[in-house]
Amino acid sequence: MDFSVIQYSKFMTLLDMLLHNLRTLHMSLEDSIKWLGEVMAEIGPSHKNEKWNIFDMKQANAIVDYLKISLFQHYKLYEFLFFSAREEIVIGTEQLIEVVNPADHPFPDPLEEGISFDVYSTFIEPPPPLDMEIKGLNQEQGPEESQPEADTSETDLLVGFTIEEIKSVLDQVTDDILISIQTEINEKLQIQEEAFNARIEKLKKA
Incomplete structure (x- = not known):
């Protein structure tokens, strides 16, 4: 206008x-x-x-x-x-975040898989015991003295054995382990088979 x-x-x-x-x-x-x-x-x-x-x-x-x-x-x-009064529509969500308490509090530690190793080892992993620290200090103070003893102990373990004797011992140990595992598996399979048979009998009666 x-x-x-x-x-x-x-x-x-x-x-x-x-x-x-x-x-x-x-x-x-x-x-x-x-x-x-x-x-x-x-x-x-x-x-x-x-x-x-x-x-x-x-x-x-x-x-x-x-x-x-x-x-x-x-x-x-x-x-x-x-x-006219109108209802106010509030769009949003409320989230509750639970924070892990200190180590001295009776609260379970978080899973190690959920955080990086650096964070876990720095802030969560408990400090080593006192005897472990003393042992670590002793190792740092005398590495040259402890190294020959370790070497001699490792070499002394195989003195007096031939290759055939070592192979026979390893075969025997392996057979013993496999037999125990196989026995345990057979027992578990037998238990499961009996449970399945009992269920089948119940279904037949029903």
Whole structure:
């Protein structure tokens, strides 16, 4: 409409007052139309004083048409917007994070597989016992003395045995281990077979 600055100001004030009458004064549609007619008579072309004659006939009709298709046509909707309580929908989730307590507290340590070895060894792994520390210090102080003893003990274990004797001993140990494992497997299979047979008998009776 190519309004001037004063016309824009009056038009925005008119819109604000209409919403204020609806929201605060709970004015009905009929009262709002009457109030608009009185205000337009003061600032429209029907006013006798030219100083307050801000809008001409064309502009006044355009303002009334705009208010008719915007506010007045959807007056019930605006009343519902201002006066009806609506439920607030909060979208979100609450998460509970449990922090591991210190080592002196009766709380199980986390699984080693879930964290890196550096973090586990630095912050979670318990410190070595005192005797292990003393043993480590002794090893650091006398590595040259302990090394020959270890070498001699390792070499002395195989002195006096031939290759055939070593092979026979290994075969015997392997056979003993395999026989014990095979016996254990057979016992477990027999137990499972008896359990399955009992279930089959129950199914047959049912």
